[in-house]
Amino acid sequence: MGLIDAAKRLQTTDPDLVQLNDNAIGSAHRLMSKFGLQGVPAIIAQVGSDQVAIDANTLYAGPAAVLASLGLA
Numbered sequence: 001m002g003l004i005d006a007a008k009r010l011q012t013t014d015p016d017l018v019q020l021n022d023n024a025i026g027s028a029h030r031l032m033s034k035f036g037l038q039g040v041p042a043i044i045a046q047v048g049s050d051q052v053a054i055d056a057n058t059l060y061a062g063p064a065a066v067l068a069s070l071g072l073a
Contacts, residue, residue, distance in 0.1 A: 045070055 001009075009017045031037075031044050035053035043054040047070050058065050067073040 047071065 041056050045052050058069050
């Protein structure tokens with residue numbers, strides 16, 4: 001679904017879209033809880049078969065810190 005179609009669906013109450021949105025938010029909350037993340041910005045990156053949490057401090061520290069946290073530096 002494109003952004004224009006999604007925006008149109010948001011202007012009218014669309015139970016399917018509301019459910020999709022609720023599911024996406026729920027999944028994000030579960031992942032954040034799993035990794036002990038609170039607030040934004042935060043990223044959970046997939047590196048190979050591993051998921052790696054990158055918190056705000058690492059993100060603000062710059063690209064080298066992000067790559068190091070991913071084991072890619």
